Amino acid sequence: MLREFIRNERIAYFSMEIALQNEIPTYSGGLGILAGDTLRSAADLEMPMVAVTLVSRLGYFRQSLDDQGRQSESPDAWSPEKYAVPLPAKIAVPIEDRSVWVSAWLYVLESYLGGRQPVLLLDTDLDENTEEDRRITDRLYGGDVAYRLKQEIVLGVGGARLLHALDFNVRQYHLNEGHSALLTLELLRRRAYPADDLRPGDTPYDIPAVREICNFTTHTPLAAGQDKFPYELVYHLLDDFVDRETVHHLAGQDELNMTRLAMNMSDYVNGVAKRHAEVSRRMFPGYRVRAITNGVHPHTWACIPFRKLYDAHLPGWCHEPEQLLRADCCIPKDQIWQTHVAAKAGLLALVAERCGITLDPALPILGFARRMTAYKRPDLLFHDIDRLRAIAENRPFQIVLAGKAHPRDEDGKALIRQLYQYMQQLAGIIPIVFLPNYDMEIALKLVSGSDIWLNTPLKPFEASGTSGMKAAFNGVPNLSVLDGWWVEGCIEGVTGWSIGDNCDDGENCDIANNNDADALYRKLENIVLPLYHEDRDGWISVMQGAISKNASMFNSHHMMRRYATDAYIR
Numbered sequence: 001m002l003r004e005f006i007r008n009e010r011i012a013y014f015s016m017e018i019a020l021q022n023e024i025p026t027y028s029g030g031l032g033i034l035a036g037d038t039l040r041s042a043a044d045l046e047m048p049m050v051a052v053t054l055v056s057r058l059g060y061f062r063q064s065l066d067d068q069g070r071q072s073e074s075p076d077a078w079s080p081e082k083y084a085v086p087l088p089a090k091i092a093v094p095i096e097d098r099s100v101w102v103s104a105w106l107y108v109l110e111s112y113l114g115g116r117q118p119v120l121l122l123d124t125d126l127d128e129n130t131e132e133d134r135r136i137t138d139r140l141y142g143g144d145v146a147y148r149l150k151q152e153i154v155l156g157v158g159g160a161r162l163l164h165a166l167d168f169n170v171r172q173y174h175l176n177e178g179h180s181a182l183l184t185l186e187l188l189r190r191r192a193y194p195a196d197d198l199r200p201g202d203t204p205y206d207i208p209a210v211r212e213i214c215n216f217t218t219h220t221p222l223a224a225g226q227d228k229f230p231y232e233l234v235y236h237l238l239d240d241f242v243d244r245e246t247v248h249h250l251a252g253q254d255e256l257n258m259t260r261l262a263m264n265m266s267d268y269v270n271g272v273a274k275r276h277a278e279v280s281r282r283m284f285p286g287y288r289v290r291a292i293t294n295g296v297h298p299h300t301w302a303c304i305p306f307r308k309l310y311d312a313h314l315p316g317w318c319h320e321p322e323q324l325l326r327a328d329c330c331i332p333k334d335q336i337w338q339t340h341v342a343a344k345a346g347l348l349a350l351v352a353e354r355c356g357i358t359l360d361p362a363l364p365i366l367g368f369a370r371r372m373t374a375y376k377r378p379d380l381l382f383h384d385i386d387r388l389r390a391i392a393e394n395r396p397f398q399i400v401l402a403g404k405a406h407p408r409d410e411d412g413k414a415l416i417r418q419l420y421q422y423m424q425q426l427a428g429i430i431p432i433v434f435l436p437n438y439d440m441e442i443a444l445k446l447v448s449g450s451d452i453w454l455n456t457p458l459k460p461f462e463a464s465g466t467s468g469m470k471a472a473f474n475g476v477p478n479l480s481v482l483d484g485w486w487v488e489g490c491i492e493g494v495t496g497w498s499i500g501d502n503c504d505d506g507e508n509c510d511i512a513n514n515n516d517a518d519a520l521y522r523k524l525e526n527i528v529l530p531l532y533h534e535d536r537d538g539w540i541s542v543m544q545g546a547i548s549k550n551a552s553m554f555n556s557h558h559m560m561r562r563y564a565t566d567a568y569i570r
């Protein structure tokens, strides 16, 4: 069953979440989508990888919203046996003073071009384990800090041991975010010097040898978004897994910081956009943080009507998305518009089905969907309700929203309730709908069926953002704050539009952030809506610009070729 995958050397890709397909809820948002797109591109390009993640039997959560926008969460269970096969291997990891057994399911991610990549879904739901330990791999980002640390022991240490037990031939490890950083401690243990050879003060492990095979991608410039564990808890669960002095040296004196551990144990470290790499270098002075800008998977994120259009005009675009460069001259404008009309009908049908509301296909749709959390500022558009109303009375538009708040993110949940209040205040003037339970299917409908893709994060906290890249694959221009990938992607009036001033840090960001609402209103009122309503030909030129200059570049094939040459082969 595994034979085809253990013949050659592979890159082992560790990620707490991976969006494998819409029916498998083992992801929460952008990080998981990126991991899925990484593997989908690796499969298309036949780059040998093996992914390691948790089986997350109860998924992230299913979101329901009442009529006031109050979010409630329920488990999103799935059946691994329907999509994956159990592997005949079992290893143990030390947790507290017992052994927790870990096994895995093999999911084979298949490219429509024929490439295949193995994904190991780690599972502790085994007879050997106590009832409590059997639940460790159930809930993605669920439970308390001890539950999270147990998950990270299973992911990092368990994942490394299982790869070894299954005879995988690992050439390099890639840590997708810090959750799997304990993997590096397992690798250190394998490279411990014999105690007899050590003199007082010597480091007991061959640290450089481990660094040589580790790569780390950091994903958030928010300190709160980086995992940290009190040493008391670490020692309670892991005891003397690795010499304590070494751990303090590598992971921080006061608490175990997973980002710091991963940075210290990887020769190659990167952020997910150029701006994000700059911000990360400031957060971690003295470290070399390179930049590989994220991308999205071409076949997954172009809707069916656009796939057919590209197939007809630019055959081979799916393997070589650079072909899309020619979209601005080689695809007739009326065909781009007709294709968009078909995609928009798909979104309107979904809105009608899920919300019972009929939107007007003739009016522009502003789309906004992402994790609902404070720094994403989903409320920025509604900063001045009267002004927004006046803009819409002059040139009408509609709004479609979606997004989940983490069950413990009270601010994020309050933002959803706030959005529902704005919906009521604007009733009769701006049709606004909120699609519950944002997932991959809704995302594709939204990024392809909207007319304008809006993003308004607080700078400089949007590491990359990827939904705007998906929009570009469907000819939908971005209207966005200059942060993350959009700093690189925005050519004003050609690929879409910026909101507010560029800034990279500190005080000048505070000023820019405060002016963003005003800048957004001005851009909508004076540039974007007039172009849509009064100059259709000019509008379609921007759609072509988004495809030819954004989609050709911000795709995961391009990204994976960068990882191959910059990180994996060195």
Ligand SMILES: *Cc1c(COP(=O)(O)O)cnc(C)c1O
Pocket (backbone or CB within 6 Å): 028, 029, 030, 031, 033, 369, 370, 371, 438, 439, 440, 443, 444, 464, 465, 466, 467, 468, 470
């Ligand atoms: C693409 C995607 C995201 C990430 O979007 P951002 O723009 O990076 O915030 C989150 N959730 C789903 C379901 C997605 O498809």
